[in-house]
Amino acid sequence: MSSPPPLPERVSAVATLDDPVRRSLYELVSQSPVPLGRDAAASTLGLSRSTTAFHLDRLAEVGLLAVEFRRLSGKTGPGAGRPAKLYSRADGEICISVPARQYDLAGELMAAAISESGQSGEPVLDTLARVAAHAGRAIGAASADLSSALTANGFEPRAEDDGGIVLGNCPFHRLAETHTAVVCSLNYQLLCGIADGAGDAAHTIVADPDAGECCVRAVPVPQIPQ
Known part of the structure; x- marks a missing residue:
């Protein structure tokens, strides 16, 4: 049984959700039955692709989302295009209590x-x-x-x-x-x-x-x- 991440890291991760756009993206990805790409997320929430990518990557950086790369067309080999970056809710949990509880x-x-x-x-x-x-x-x-x-x-x-x-x-x-x-x-x-x-x-x-x-x-x- 490992110790939890340091408190500053956990606080930073949770604080990331204070931004309403990030919170909306996190909820959207969490509720999706399949990993979600940037284009789909941007279209659903009416955001630009660049804004969506920035916030999704920030959520992944602090450990709230997991990332995988996959070709959505199902094609392989030359001409199949670049794999899409897909996001899903991370398996890990981030818990904060003050004072610390276990x-x-x-x-x-x-x-x-x-x-x-x-x-x-x-x-x-x-x-x-x-x-x-x-x-x-x-x-x-x-x-x-x-x-x-x-x-x-x-x-x-x-x-x-x-x-x-x-x-x-x-x-x-x-x-x-x-x-x-x-x-x-x-x-x-x-x-x-x-x-x-x-x-x-x-x-x-x-x-x-x-x-x-x-x-x-x-x-x-x-x-x-x-």
Whole structure:
């Protein structure tokens, strides 16, 4: 499970739709059952081809549209003409929440746990703990260190004077309010996995409901006198 794109990139993509022409083109392409070319889009919305091309390419540049090239005539070989540039809605999702939330990650972990539990017979909460820890290790391994992994995933780590880390945000806040025990356990196992995957030997992940805005904190490992 990969981390979401940086917030500035996601904000820029969504802000692109603030332009009414781009928004109309995005809606037109999204509603089309087949990839749409520039000429068809321009004709439908009564725009010039150059204006249409500019805005479609901008939407593709920020990841909202996918692009492919295909000859619409169906002909091949010499004389068949140049392939047309066609647009369709991109498969990816762009989500923004302020403060950062990771409800999609929680959903993926819970769905995976339910699926695996149904196949193995292992209790679903035990499966969820294992799945969350595994996902955390993958996140940590893909990060430079524990702090950068926590930052990229919306935990807002804050260094304490004693070398510990308190978290300024819970990416699962709304879920944790209504399903506290399940979500806090998921969160704890995820963060243990992140620390393990990042190779962090300087901290121990502990459950602490009174720490910052998250139920987990990283405390420094005591130094053994030489």
